[in-house]
């Protein structure tokens with residue numbers, strides 16, 4: 251991770267070293283950037299750089315503060331540096347101010363030089379660069395000027411609604427924390443930041459963190475990333491503050507590091523086996539002789555050591571000699587099995603591998619400290635998956651999580667196999683929160699050949715673009731790229747990762763398409779007018795749209811504020827295709843009118859236009875529209891409905907508080923806050 255700086259870019263070598271750099275006798279990070287640093291000194295190493303990415307209000311700054319506290323990084327917020335420039339009335343101040351007001355991006359040269367100066371003037375050698383790079387151009391400028399790439403990239407993934415809410419609540423007097431600028435910032439984020447995120451995802455440096463939840467919950471997901479680094483690099487001594495407690499997962503991580511290398515002894519030959527010269531006989535004959543000897547010895551009251559039992563169980567496993575394993579089991583004193591986790595794990599694995607799950611589970615239930623390692627769990631999961639008992643395998647995986655056992659690299663291939671077997675995307679998603687890339691490769695290496703259903707399921711679940719690309723490569727090699735469900739899943743996966751060019755390429759080259767293909771490509775373009783073009787093309791091709799097609803196209807109209815198109819398509823759906831509207835269509839129509847500020851028409855749909863009672867999605871769309879356009883009266887009606895329909899959804903209460911807050915009705919804000927407290931919700 252830590253590299254000596256070998257050479258510096260010309261841009262950097264032109265820059266003057268600061269006075270501090272010449273005076274300092276200890277290692278200073280800025281030396282890496284100064285011209286003098288070309289004279290190598292043994293102590294000069296490059297800084298450890300973490301880029302922190304995420305949309306506006308995703309909580310980057312908040313999490314950075316916690317990382318600083320626990321891991322001793324220096325926090326450099328690009329936005330703060332720019333705001334400092336504005337405040338200092340520098341030459342660039344007014345340009346920066348107008349750029350920020352517009353939610354646009356300040357020229358890379360300006361931002362990178364500010365970051366560089368900040369790094370140079372720090373004594374620290376670990377940096378969090380927050381809110382940068384915001385575009386590919388930013389990224390390239392950083393690499394060129396600083397001559398470095400980040401070691402780690404964090405990406406706080408937060409839903410748009412949550413980000414809007416957080417920013418509007420921030421109350422720090424920022425010129426860009428208003429609804430108009432936020433919309434522009436979100437657009438810029440979608441357009442320019444995603445390619446950067448994808449780039450780091452492809453290089454394997456990206457850690458995507460689900461940024462929903464409390465600040466502490468989110469930090470629990472961040473902590474292991476830095477805690478784990480301390481195992482890999484001696485130089486990056488992670489300075490955990492004395493205040494901070496090591497959490498369970500961290501302890502587990504330590505434990506696993508130890509158990510992985512220590513607790514399962516390799517099958518060293520025992521004296522018994524050597525004595526019988528196995529090379530002169532078949533392996534099974536040798537095993538037979540050894541087991542017989544062992545039985546005779548135990549019969550005579552000879553004490554057999556643990557290592558001998560362990561080695562024999564290992565050999566039985568390697569030779570798939572279950573019956574001998576069972577005989578060895580009968581010789582092992584129960585008390586020994588109960589206290590030796592390594593031995594019981596080997597026995598359990600042997601039973602599980604032979605499909606004798608009842609016996610395997612019995613050993614498992616009696617095992618000591620089964621939370622110490624994933625080994626026994628993996629064996630059981632594998633056993634169930636092999637027998638096609640996928641739900642049992644998944645149940646064990648979830649139990650493993652519940653009991654705080656850290657999965658390891660052997661866990662996931664087994665669990666993914668079970669996911670593929672069940673065909674549940676949601677389960678796949680849960681599992682994929684943990685997957686790293688080499689695991690998928692390992693699955694194939696181990697001979698696991700998923701079918702098209704499993705591949706589509708896995709593609710729907712994967713969280714990393716790199717993994718999607720790898721799976722794509724694999725399906726091409728297997729010649730199944732154009733299998734309809736796989737191709738559809740690839741289009742959806744690329745779209746999810748904002749790789750629309752790849753999605754479009756696949757779409758245009760497909761030998762056949764079905765309604766799922768059309769729905770996927772339309773929904774991939776839900777933020778651009780191309781959605782409508784695809785819909786036209788679909789009709790021209792004679793494909794028959796279904797209910798989902800109209801959910802996608804109406805959402806696109808709502809997102810784009812295309813009220814007339816939305817109205818036209820809604821009527822096409824009912825009249826031309828005879829599709830009766832479902833709840834989602836009504837929610838889209840409320841969204842369509844609501845987002846465009848036509849709140850009364852949106853409300854009219856709920857009161858007069860529906861053939862059944864409106865549900866939370868419809869009322870939620872109305873409430874959000876009221877919040878965006880400051881309609882208190884209808885907002886109150888929508889909120890009250892939602893309080894009945896979703897009594898635990900604090901977001902509805904918060905939206906109503908903001909609606910009141912925006913018009914200065916502070917007593918009402920307080921009243922809603924009290925309601926939340928009475929219902930045990932966080933306010």
Ligand SMILES: Nc1ncnc2c1ncn2[C@@H]1O[C@H](COP(=O)(O)OP(=O)(O)OP(=O)(O)O)[C@@H](O)[C@H]1O
Nearest residue numbers: 305306307308309310311312416417420463464465
């Ligand atoms: N997990 C959270 N839950 C609720 N509110 C949060 C959470 N994390 C941060 N916040 C609040 O949301 C607001 C935005 O957070 P923060 O300033 O950390 O975001 P950011 O990603 O740095 O934003 P920006 O890019 O706009 O500077 C702050 O008021 C912060 O207190």
Ligand SMILES: O=c1ccn([C@@H]2O[C@H](COP(=O)(O)O)[C@@H](O)[C@H]2O)c(=O)[nH]1
Nearest residue numbers: 328329349350353354355356361381382
């Ligand atoms: O690298 C950067 C960082 C920020 N900006 C501009 O500043 C505002 C606010 O940034 P925050 O990270 O939200 O504090 C941002 O919208 C950009 O306009 C930038 O141009 N380049």
